[in-house]
Amino acid sequence: xxSLRKFLAKVLGIFRRxxxxxELETEIQDHLTNxxxxxxxxxxxMDEARYAARTAFGGxxxxxxxxxxxYSFAFVDQACRDFKFAFRSxxxxxxxxxxxxxxxxxxxxxNTAIFSVLNGVLLRPLPYQQDENLVLVRQELPAAGIPRxxxxxxxxxxxxxxxxxxxxxxxxxxxxxVLLGGEDPQRVQTGVVSWNFFDVLGLKPLLGRxxxxxxxxxxxxxxxxxxxEYWQRGFGGDLSIIGRQFQMNDRVHVVVGVLPPxxxxxxxxxxxxxxxxxxxxxxDTFVANRNSRMMGVVGRLxxxxxxxxxxxxxxxxxxxxxxxxxxxxxxxxxxxxxxxxLKDQITGNIRPTLWVLLCTAGFVLLIVCASLANLxxxxxLRRDREIxxxxxxxxxxxxxxRQFLTESTVLALVGGFLGxxxxxxxxxxxxxxxxxxxTRVQEIHIDGRVLLxxxxxxxxxxxVFGCVPALTSRRDIAASLRADSRRASNSSRHQRFRNVLIxxxxxxxxxxxxxxxxxxxxxxxxxxxxxxxxxxxxxxxxIDLNFSKYSNNETIRRFYRDLLERLRAIPTVxxxxxxxxxxxxxxxxxxxxxxxxxxxxxxxxxxxxTNAFTASPGYFQALGMPLLEGRDFSDADRSGSMPxxxxxxxxxxxxxxxxxxxGRQISIDNGSSWLTIIGVVADSRKSLDAExxxxxxVPLDQLPVARTILIRSTGNPAKIAQLVRGAVYSIDPEQPxxxxxxxxxxxxxxxxxxxxTMTLLSLFAGLALLITATGIGGxxxxxxxxxxxxxxxxxxxxxxxxxxxxxxxxxGIMLISxxxxxxxAGAFGLGRLMTGLLFRIRATDPxxxxxxxxxxxxxxxxxxxxxxxxxxxxxxxxxLRSE
Amino acid sequence: xxxxxxxVLQGTLDLMILKALDVLGPLHGYGIAxxxxxxxxxxxRLNEGTVYTALLRLQQQxxxxxxxxxxxxxxxxxxxxxxxxxxxxxxxxTKSWERIAGVVDRVLRLQNEQ
Numbered sequence: 001x002x003s004l005r006k007f008l009a010k011v012l013g014i015f016r017r018x019x020x021x022x023e024l025e026t027e028i029q030d031h032l033t034n035x036x037x038x039x040x041x042x043x044x045x046m047d048e049a050r051y052a053a054r055t056a057f058g059g060x061x062x063x064x065x066x067x068x069x070x071y072s073f074a075f076v077d078q079a080c081r082d083f084k085f086a087f088r089s090x091x092x093x094x095x096x097x098x099x100x101x102x103x104x105x106x107x108x109x110x111n112t113a114i115f116s117v118l119n120g121v122l123l124r125p126l127p128y129q130q131d132e133n134l135v136l137v138r139q140e141l142p143a144a145g146i147p148r149x150x151x152x153x154x155x156x157x158x159x160x161x162x163x164x165x166x167x168x169x170x171x172x173x174x175x176x177x178v179l180l181g182g183e184d185p186q187r188v189q190t191g192v193v194s195w196n197f198f199d200v201l202g203l204k205p206l207l208g209r210x211x212x213x214x215x216x217x218x219x220x221x222x223x224x225x226x227x228x229e230y231w232q233r234g235f236g237g238d239l240s241i242i243g244r245q246f247q248m249n250d251r252v253h254v255v256v257g258v259l260p261p262x263x264x265x266x267x268x269x270x271x272x273x274x275x276x277x278x279x280x281x282x283x284d285t286f287v288a289n290r291n292s293r294m295m296g297v298v299g300r301l302x303x304x305x306x307x308x309x310x311x312x313x314x315x316x317x318x319x320x321x322x323x324x325x326x327x328x329x330x331x332x333x334x335x336x337x338x339x340x341x342l343k344d345q346i347t348g349n350i351r352p353t354l355w356v357l358l359c360t361a362g363f364v365l366l367i368v369c370a371s372l373a374n375l376x377x378x379x380x381l382r383r384d385r386e387i388x389x390x391x392x393x394x395x396x397x398x399x400x401x402r403q404f405l406t407e408s409t410v411l412a413l414v415g416g417f418l419g420x421x422x423x424x425x426x427x428x429x430x431x432x433x434x435x436x437x438x439t440r441v442q443e444i445h446i447d448g449r450v451l452l453x454x455x456x457x458x459x460x461x462x463x464v465f466g467c468v469p470a471l472t473s474r475r476d477i478a479a480s481l482r483a484d485s486r487r488a489s490n491s492s493r494h495q496r497f498r499n500v501l502i503x504x505x506x507x508x509x510x511x512x513x514x515x516x517x518x519x520x521x522x523x524x525x526x527x528x529x530x531x532x533x534x535x536x537x538x539x540x541x542x543i544d545l546n547f548s549k550y551s552n553n554e555t556i557r558r559f560y561r562d563l564l565e566r567l568r569a570i571p572t573v574x575x576x577x578x579x580x581x582x583x584x585x586x587x588x589x590x591x592x593x594x595x596x597x598x599x600x601x602x603x604x605x606x607x608x609x610t611n612a613f614t615a616s617p618g619y620f621q622a623l624g625m626p627l628l629e630g631r632d633f634s635d636a637d638r639s640g641s642m643p644x645x646x647x648x649x650x651x652x653x654x655x656x657x658x659x660x661x662x663g664r665q666i667s668i669d670n671g672s673s674w675l676t677i678i679g680v681v682a683d684s685r686k687s688l689d690a691e692x693x694x695x696x697x698v699p700l701d702q703l704p705v706a707r708t709i710l711i712r713s714t715g716n717p718a719k720i721a722q723l724v725r726g727a728v729y730s731i732d733p734e735q736p737x738x739x740x741x742x743x744x745x746x747x748x749x750x751x752x753x754x755x756x757t758m759t760l761l762s763l764f765a766g767l768a769l770l771i772t773a774t775g776i777g778g779x780x781x782x783x784x785x786x787x788x789x790x791x792x793x794x795x796x797x798x799x800x801x802x803x804x805x806x807x808x809x810x811x812g813i814m815l816i817s818x819x820x821x822x823x824x825a826g827a828f829g830l831g832r833l834m835t836g837l838l839f840r841i842r843a844t845d846p847x848x849x850x851x852x853x854x855x856x857x858x859x860x861x862x863x864x865x866x867x868x869x870x871x872x873x874x875x876x877x878x879x880l881r882s883e
Numbered sequence: 884x885x886x887x888x889x890x891v892l893q894g895t896l897d898l899m900i901l902k903a904l905d906v907l908g909p910l911h912g913y914g915i916a917x918x919x920x921x922x923x924x925x926x927x928r929l930n931e932g933t934v935y936t937a938l939l940r941l942q943q944q945x946x947x948x949x950x951x952x953x954x955x956x957x958x959x960x961x962x963x964x965x966x967x968x969x970x971x972x973x974x975x976x977t978k979s980w981e982r983i984a985g986v987v988d989r990v991l992r993l994q995n996e997q
Binding site for chain 2: 023024026027028030031034035056057058059060062063
């Protein structure tokens, strides 16, 4: 209580100091006047009285000082003094200050930027209610090579009705529909969801309402909820949007609500509709078929239920279903169900990358600390005299240490402030980067937590690099004050400490370079992957036919036949084709069950699930996929003619090995019709980091489902984009065409995130190497200065230039080797962090380690060469005379 | 005369000021210094400035309060007065002072007998 009162008085004192001092001044003055009066009355002269009064009163300044200490914190005063002094001394050394502030700004800025992403994506809770209870439910057939099996209506019903751990379970799938009724026909990304989807997430509408149970009733009026982004983008945030009607899938859809601006899961959609409004989802045949799997499932666990409990609950249901319907849940496929936390699911992709980046940024900051500590030490040696004088004048060790720490903290705070602007400037790039992994990027901001992080990191950095010189300064004043202060006893201590710092820097630079090197190697590996297509000069485009207009197969066939004909008529076009998707495309793939007519295949009961594609004649040519056996599809493979298929090499090898696959028959409709294999096409991959999978292709005419067109031309494919658009519009002016991109663009975009990761890592590593090289150059330069005399003697005694050079270089190489030794150990341990980011290269890849070590040695040793060369130019006579 | 003046014992100045304020009522700094001089019959050697340090210390403990008033010669002066907590402290301090003084006294007497 007492100490609290004292403390408060002191705090108040900081603000009221001026008044206190004035009051005290008056009191003292009155006191003195009274004393003088009294002494005069006792018979003294005026001068005598004044003197006597002063003597009786005692030291006025000491009194004031003592009082000041009582009503304020002494340290506030001292801190003000320290700060003033720090600023003055930093201003006097603009070179040092500039270098320090810039390195700090880069180091702290990098950390702030990466942390702001990490904060927005990983640390903040999802903007849904009680996000820890939200989970994603999955079905898997791992043994059949199907890590994710979608859900059918019946799957969902069974899981929903039989579980005991979920308070609700909702379904989700996305579709692409054409919305009419705005200015232009628009393709809208549509989320098709259970009526209580938004209630389960805990999302309240911004306008209007979300869905109600009757909306999902069969035959209910079709209603839409718009996403905030689409509402802004498409309708300028029109408040009267509720109740507006649109045509979609040949039905009237009424807008009933708008969502708040939150990241959507599992992907950003333009509009949402209840399941009853989706023409596919609500079709009777779809609902009745247990194997028509299209949907994803999100659930909310009952409160208090752990993931494990939910998992075992679902496993029981999975086993039950497997026994009940062995055909639908093949045992040989290893059927099982699983729950994953929604947050992990949304942020899981970016997590390893972010942690690696934050670690890297942390290392950069560490190296910045080490190099600044080094600079401070060097500066300390130059300030030797100044400090000795201060010690001689009575500065205590504590005051000196405080002075160093204040200087370093001031530097770090200025650096941190600039670092914030670095973070602000780079945030857009990072957000674009993060957007490739997660939908949470809108939540990335420089908020209070990020600012706090920056402040803490800055202060901490300042203390760390400031305490190094503070701790090593134990001085022998007498020695320092003597003329030969260069020989002062503490310089060898400093030198040793600087050596340690250099070893640390080399080790960290090595670790960072290894990280960048591994990333670079894995990027090269990615780029060298043979996709199985020739991507040069190919233009791709996405076409989603309006379901209502192209409702029967014949209209679709006619559209594509017309379109391809027109495309082929463009002069530079050498091939054009249409198909369901193509390698590298993010279009959903279709996985189909197949049966074999010849029973040579020993997988008795298994339903074999394989990638199915559609392809028009010219599709393989356009993609540059060579036909290995048999023939390509031709215009003769029509709806009425013999059903045919082309399999890829992997599938042909898998099932028929050497017996030959041509002429064999497979079925995709449970044996009611049979497709004859007429050709074998080369393998391709669906993405650069994917393995080759079994696939087969059916002619577009026989299965009219297509979403993409591919056009190979002789010139720059981007040039014909307009012609392609024109060709589509000439057939159907209401038909949208989008994602017109060359395959090379698609390809380079598909590796843009590893490339950006690599760029960031290289940038960090390069920075680290640069800092290390300058550091080691400085230290070796100092070494030469220290041994000027010795080198002079050696040279006077006839030492060769070479041996002097070696004397100096040896010192540098010793430090580098030590650093590398630690670096190897560190990189070996930390490499594991990166495993998830690497492609076809191990985190301990010896070639990378050796190559990087070589780079470090060459760069660091050349930094030592400059001072080493200077050593050879020492003139022995001057060196000896100067002593 | 000079030799017979005693230094003020550490901590006793506060006690004396408290006592003076308790007995004599509100006083200003100069007044306190004069009273201490009077009471001690000029035997105390006191830097009068230290009175102000003691006053501030006592104020921060909440044992005395202060307000501005007019002095005898009609100048503005700061008057200090003892507070309730100050009285309590005074009783407490007085007791402990008497105890210590008693002990010291006994010890000294013991030395005298030998």
